[in-house]
Amino acid sequence: MYTLITGATGLVGRYLLRDLLLNGHQLAVVVRGSRRMDPEARIEQIMQYWEREHQRSLPRPVVIEGDISQPGFGISEEGRDWISRNVNRIIHSAAILEFFGKDREAEPWRTNYHGTRHMLDLCRETGIRDLHYVSTAYVCGLHDGIVQEDSLERGQTFRNDYEESKYEAEKLVRAADFAEHITVYRPAVICGDSRTGYTNTYHGLFVYLRLMAMLIPSLPKGPEGLRVTPIRLKFTGREPRNLIPVDWVSAVMTRVFENPDARDLTYHMAPDNPITSRQLIDLCSEYFETTGVMYEGDPLPEAWDESLTEDQRMFDRLFQDNADTYAAYESTDPKFDMTNTKRFAGDIICPELDRTVLHRFIDYGNEDRWGKRRPEWTKPQIRVGDLLRSRIVAAEESSQQIGINVLGQGGVQATLVIADAGILSVSPGLSDSVPVLTVTHEDLLAVLSGQKPAADLSSLWDQCSAEQAAVLTDKLVAACGESDAIRA
Numbered sequence: 031m032y033t034l035i036t037g038a039t040g041l042v043g044r045y046l047l048r049d050l051l052l053n054g055h056q057l058a059v060v061v062r063g064s065r066r067m068d069p070e071a072r073i074e075q076i077m078q079y080w081e082r083e084h085q086r087s088l089p090r091p092v093v094i095e096g097d098i099s100q101p102g103f104g105i106s107e108e109g110r111d112w113i114s115r116n117v118n119r120i121i122h123s124a125a126i127l128e129f130f131g132k133d134r135e136a137e138p139w140r141t142n143y144h145g146t147r148h149m150l151d152l153c154r155e156t157g158i159r160d161l162h163y164v165s166t167a168y169v170c171g172l173h174d175g176i177v178q179e180d181s182l183e184r185g186q187t188f189r190n191d192y193e194e195s196k197y198e199a200e201k202l203v204r205a206a207d208f209a210e211h212i213t214v215y216r217p218a219v220i221c222g223d224s225r226t227g228y229t230n231t232y233h234g235l236f237v238y239l240r241l242m243a244m245l246i247p248s249l250p251k252g253p254e255g256l257r258v259t260p261i262r263l264k265f266t267g268r269e270p271r272n273l274i275p276v277d278w279v280s281a282v283m284t285r286v287f288e289n290p291d292a293r294d295l296t297y298h299m300a301p302d303n304p305i306t307s308r309q310l311i312d313l314c315s316e317y318f319e320t321t322g323v324m325y326e327g328d329p330l331p332e333a334w335d336e337s338l339t340e341d342q343r344m345f346d347r348l349f350q351d352n353a354d355t356y357a358a359y360e361s362t363d364p365k366f367d368m369t370n371t372k373r374f375a376g377d378i379i380c381p382e383l384d385r386t387v388l389h390r391f392i393d394y395g396n397e398d399r400w401g402k403r404r405p406e407w408t409k410p411q412i413r414v415g416d417l418l419r420s421r422i423v424a425a426e427e428s429s430q431q432i433g434i435n436v437l438g439q440g441g442v443q444a445t446l447v448i449a450d451a452g453i454l455s456v457s458p459g460l461s462d463s464v465p466v467l468t469v470t471h472e473d474l475l476a477v478l479s480g481q482k483p484a485a486d487l488s489s490l491w492d493q494c495s496a497e498q499a500a501v502l503t504d505k506l507v508a509a510c511g512e513s514d515a516i517r518a
């Protein structure tokens with residue numbers, strides 16, 4: 031059976047996609063098209079990134095076009111039938127990280143609250159009973175002291191509408207009486223990949239890093255080789271910051287997801303030793319060779335205002351304006367109890383946000399031109415799913431079901447009904463107990479174009495005898511036929 035994932039194009043979702051595919055899970059994703067790319071191409075681009083990182087071909091998830099803000103995710107009837115027959119678990123990670131909006135029919139409510147309601151309706155109607163829901167640690171709102179994993183409704187107030195929309199959405203999930211299992215993940219503030227610095231979104235910590243990278247290098251250096259950035263901060267610098275790298279979030283979620291005994295609990299994800307604001311700023315100052323940050327309570331130098339240059343004044347102003355969005359998190363960041371997380375994933379240590387990791391984030395942001403770089407990818411010349419569908423013939427004769435799991439660029443997981451006359455139908459995903467051919471895109475096309483013998487595929491079948499594999503290979507190759515496109 032398949033697991034359906036929403037939000038697979040997001041930061042957390044793309045790591046879950048990688049980690050779960052590497053562990054052999056069968057995945058389907060609900061994705062909307064973007065201005066330039068259809069849903070399949072968006073996922074293909076992400077998969078190619080992972081293939082470059084891991085230097086290996088990976089299977090492709092089944093891609094279902096959908097928009098979570100629409101009832102039933104706006105999924106076609108065919109897609110919905112497929113979900114009813116093939117999916118038994120969901121990871122709902124899609125959300126919008128817009129902080130402000132009171133109108134409950136607009137963002138962030140439309141995606142976070144109504145999107146979750148649509149997710150629950152879809153699960154109820156298609157028989158998905160094992161729910162994994164990505165919430166946020168900040169459903170606790172403004173809270174002093176330690177927040178327990180099992181606490182939710184405490185009459186709290188919130189820093190912003192995003193927190194409240196996620197709180198209301200978590201309440202909906204917990205009230206889903208049709209569900210057999212409800213597992214809730216509550217990450218704190220997610221930042222990039224601790225090992226590579228990678229991120230695909232520039233929220234939270236990255237807003238500050240980007241701002242510094244944009245503004246500081248243009249300031250002249252003083253006689254001591256340092257740039258002076260006289261910012262007056264509205265906090266003491268001793269505040270803990272609950273920042274966690276995305277690779278750790280995904281590793282913990284994958285561990286919990288894979289353990290049936292870990293279901294039905296709530297998991298806080300926060301650092302063991304939160305970095306303080308001052309430590310963070312010191313690491314940034316070191317990177318950018320700056321000095322001059324002042325914290326609440328620091329005495330202002332004499333005639334401070336008059337001593338500032340126009341550039342310095344502008345820097346302070348821009349910093350304060352941009353920082354306003356996150357200001358509510360600067361003075362209060364609670365401590366999150368992690369009993370459940372420690373119990374099931376305590377051996378997966380949360381990487382510290384030290385000098386190396388923080389500088390890696392800034393290096394990555396610079397390389398990525400802070401999100402402006404075009405992602406590297408190759409549009410597949412041939413999508414194997416399209417190729418198979420283009421070969422469908424009409425015939426009435428004895429036929430057989432086979433699965434095809436094509437790894438790598440333009441790959442697909444599909445079930446075909448095949449006969450001597452050719453391919454009779456193609457449906458998404460792999461079915462149980464039918465022979466499955468697992469092959470890389472390159473090897474399949476090499477055989478189809480006649481560059482390699484068909485016999486090369488015969489050893490790549492599962493769930494059938496060697497003789498059967500040879501017959502099925504010949505049938506498949508004949509059904510796909512040669513074409514100029516394949517030869518090219």
Ligand SMILES: NC(=O)c1ccc[n+]([C@@H]2O[C@H](COP(=O)([O-])OP(=O)(O)OC[C@H]3O[C@@H](n4cnc5c(N)ncnc54)[C@H](OP(=O)(O)O)[C@@H]3O)[C@@H](O)[C@H]2O)c1
Nearest residue numbers: 037038039040041042097098099123124125166217219220
């Ligand atoms: N990032 C954090 O610091 C943080 C902290 C705590 C909890 N969380 C939670 O973690 C989850 C994942 O966050 P993230 O950081 O990965 O966010 P993200 O990078 O902004 O990704 C959001 C994902 O949701 C999808 N999405 C949004 N609206 C959609 C719609 N109408 N239809 C289909 N898909 C839609 C986006 O698709 P498109 O690519 O099409 O926009 C994207 O895949 C969210 O539930 C969030 O609330 C995040």
